[in-house]
Amino acid sequence: MRTHDRLRIAIQKSGRLSDPARDLLARAGLAFRESRDRLFCYGESLPIDLLLVRDDDIPGLIAEGTCDLGVVGQNVLEEQALERAASGQPEAYRAIRELGFGRCRLSVAVPNDWDWPGPGRLAGLRIATSYPQLLARWLAAQGVAADPVVLSGSVEIAPRLGKAEAICDLVSTGATLMANQLKEAAKVFESQAVLAAPAQPFGDARAELAAMLLRRLDAVLSVRA
Numbered sequence: 001m002r003t004h005d006r007l008r009i010a011i012q013k014s015g016r017l018s019d020p021a022r023d024l025l026a027r028a029g030l031a032f033r034e035s036r037d038r039l040f041c042y043g044e045s046l047p048i049d050l051l052l053v054r055d056d057d058i059p060g061l062i063a064e065g066t067c068d069l070g071v072v073g074q075n076v077l078e079e080q081a082l083e084r085a086a087s088g089q090p091e092a093y094r095a096i097r098e099l100g101f102g103r104c105r106l107s108v109a110v111p112n113d114w115d116w117p118g119p120g121r122l123a124g125l126r127i128a129t130s131y132p133q134l135l136a137r138w139l140a141a142q143g144v145a146a147d148p149v150v151l152s153g154s155v156e157i158a159p160r161l162g163k164a165e166a167i168c169d170l171v172s173t174g175a176t177l178m179a180n181q182l183k184e185a186a187k188v189f190e191s192q193a194v195l196a197a198p199a200q201p202f203g204d205a206r207a208e209l210a211a212m213l214l215r216r217l218d219a220v221l222s223v224r225a
């Protein structure tokens with residue numbers, strides 16, 4: 001059983017959000033000692049520790065109480081929140097701060113040579129994605145019935161493999177789409193890294209630690225803005 005006199009923050013172990021997340025926490029005055037397995041970092045300046053994990057695991061770790069806060073893409077957080085809601089589970093976490101890095105958009109992309117009269121163009125077609133919930137919500141809002149094909153990676157090659165006609169994937173520069181002869185047709189969701197927290201407030205010493213961390217983060221974020 002973990003004691004609740006320390007706060008535990010989950011961040012991505014390695015990937016796009018790891019360095020900016022560590023940088024932000026360092027600017028907020030947090031310093032860590034890394035453990036030998038490099039999955040846990042002990043907070044030396046404050047009773048705030050880090051857990052280094054896959055980004056996809058962060059919402060679940062907060063939901064089950066293994067971690068108290070997390071730095072994660074809004075795309076991942078919202079997708080998993082919709083998944084929980086769809087299976088009747090209660091809201092478990094929410095984004096409490098936008099962090100200004102990891103900006104990208106989840107977009108529908110189609111082959112370069114398609115005309116694009118609008119989302120109705122997708123009716124009855126297969127759309128490859130790793131974000132079926134966000135895609136389904138957007139399709140419903142557009143009043144379009146299409147067929148999501150869930151892939152965990154390399155979504156951009158699905159049309160060439162004949163697995164789907166279109167894709168719905170994260171885009172930042174657009175270079176990956178271009179390299180795969182695809183063009184961005186519609187934006188489904190705009191994303192950036194956020195600080196995620198449990199939906200229920202902490203009822204112990206963690207509340208004060210979290211409030212102090214937020215004051216420090218706000219100071220850093222206001223300088224950046």
Ligand code: PRT
Nearest residue numbers: 015016054055056073102103104170171172173174175176
């Ligand atoms: O191992 P782990 O599961 O932790 O890592 P991961 O591979 O799932 O995540 P990672 O590091 O690729 O992305 C983490 C988060 O960064 C995402 O959930 C987004 O919130 C954010 N992010 C920002 C992006 C991008 N920009 C981005 N461009 N995530 C992915 N991409 C992909 C994009 O889909 C394309 O395939 O990067 C490629 C390059 O994009 P272009 O448009 O610049 O060519």
Ligand code: ZN
Nearest residue numbers: 054055056057
């Ligand atoms: Zn991931």
